[in-house]
Amino acid sequence: DSGVTQTPKHLITATGQRVTLRCSPRSGDLSVYWYQQSLDQGLQFLIQYYNGEERAKGNILERFSAQQFPDLHSELNLSSLELGDSALYFCASSAWTSGSHTGELFFGEGSRLTVL
Amino acid sequence: ILNVEQSPQSLHVQEGDSTNFTCSFPSSNFYALHWYRWETAKSPEALFVMTLNGDEKKKGRISATLNTKEGYSYLYIKGSQPEDSATYLCAPNSAGNKLTFGGGTRVLVKP
Numbered sequence: 197d198s199g200v201t202q203t204p205k206h207l208i209t210a211t212g213q214r215v216t217l218r219c220s221p222r223s224g225d226l227s228v229y230w231y232q233q234s235l236d237q238g239l240q241f242l243i244q245y246y247n248g249e250e251r252a253k254g255n256i257l258e259r260f261s262a263q264q265f266p267d268l269h270s271e272l273n274l275s276s277l278e279l280g281d282s283a284l285y286f287c288a289s290s291a292w293t294s295g296s297h298t299g300e301l302f303f304g305e306g307s308r309l310t311v312l
Numbered sequence: 313i314l315n316v317e318q319s320p321q322s323l324h325v326q327e328g329d330s331t332n333f334t335c336s337f338p339s340s341n342f343y344a345l346h347w348y349r350w351e352t353a354k355s356p357e358a359l360f361v362m363t364l365n366g367d368e369k370k371k372g373r374i375s376a377t378l379n380t381k382e383g384y385s386y387l388y389i390k391g392s393q394p395e396d397s398a399t400y401l402c403a404p405n406s407a408g409n410k411l412t413f414g415g416g417t418r419v420l421v422k423p
Contacts (some may be wrong), residue, residue, distance in 0.1 A: 198355060227409065239356070239401065239413040286355065292409040298344035298363060299409055303355035308370040 198222065202287050202304035210312055214275040217307045221268055221289030227251070228270040229290070229301060230262055234283040245270055246294065275310045284308050314338055314404055315368040325392045325421050332388040332419040335402030339383035346373035346411060347376055347387055356401060359387075392421045 199222035209215055221228050230242040241254035245264035255261075259277075264270045274281060284306045296300025316337045325331045337345065342361045348356040360369040365380040373390045388398050399418045403411040 198357075218328075226368055229411070231413075238415040241410065241412060244408070244410055246408075251408050290409060297409075298346075298405050300346060300358040300361050301348075301356075301411060303357070305355055 198199040198302040200287060200289050200302050202285075202303035202307050204307055206301045206308050206310075208269065208310045208312065209277060211277055211279060213277050213311075214273065215309065216286055217272040217274070217287075217309075218288030219289075220306060221269045221287075222291075222302055223268070225289035225291050225302070226268065227286045227299070228264055228268070230256075230270070230272050231288065232283045233286065234280070234305075237283075239286065242272070246292075255298040257262065267277065274309070276307070277309075279311050280310045282309055314406060314412040316402065316404060318400075318402055318414035318417050320417060322418040322420070325389070325396075325419060327392060327394060327421055327423050329379065329392055330388065330390045331392060331419070332386050333400065333419075335385045335387070335414055337383050337385075337402070337404040339380060340384075341406065342380045343405050343407065343409075345378055345385050346381075346403045346405065347385070348403065348413075350399045350401055350416070352398070359400075373420075387417075389390055389419070392419075394421045394423055397421045 201220040244252040288301040290299040347359040350356040367378040399416040
């Protein structure tokens with residue numbers, strides 16, 4: 197158990213719909229990351245938050261947005277869903293702080309989204 | 313966006329044999345290199361975080377080396393066992409601990 201909690205574990209929805217994925221980081225971790233794994237693709241970086249602020253952005257579509265709340269949990273919102281958005285979405289957290297060079301990531305179990 | 317390459321994409325290893333594979337990454341603006349192990353139906357788990365040129369890390373039968381000047385890292389599995397079957401991911405991190413993952417090397421250990 198990594199200590200990172202993601203909900204829901206599975207989600208099936210239709211094209212055009214909107215969903216919200218939720219992530220609770222490990223206790224004390226300020227940094228939260230979202231990654232997407234599509235079929236036969238590797239882990240694609242979407243976005244990183246640090247202590248409530250957006251820190252880095254990857255190839256995240258404009259239809260997608262995220263935020264990190266004061267209690268440090270994060271939500272990834274996916275709207276106007278398309279078939280190609282079907283993927284496994286991972287959240288990870290890290291004890292990394294802005295004063296250090298690196299910190300390992302602890303991954304949640306992922307949220308599997310299926311768009312029909 | 314960092315260009316991270318892992319080779320080979322997959323390999324089959326006979327139980328008891330040793331193997332190794334490569335991660336290549338840009339050598340400029342280096343902060344750290346991470347290795348993760350990702351078993352089927354599970355989440356990636358960190359194996360090593362390496363920061364210094366010449367670093368060598370070991371965990372059981374798995375070890376890794378790092379060359380930051382030329383931008384590569386090797387991961388070695390000694391005496392492979394079926395439980396070593398997994399995808400091994402490397403990820404250099406850029407400023408701010410943003411990790412860019414390579415495509416992974418999928419290892420299948422055959423009994």
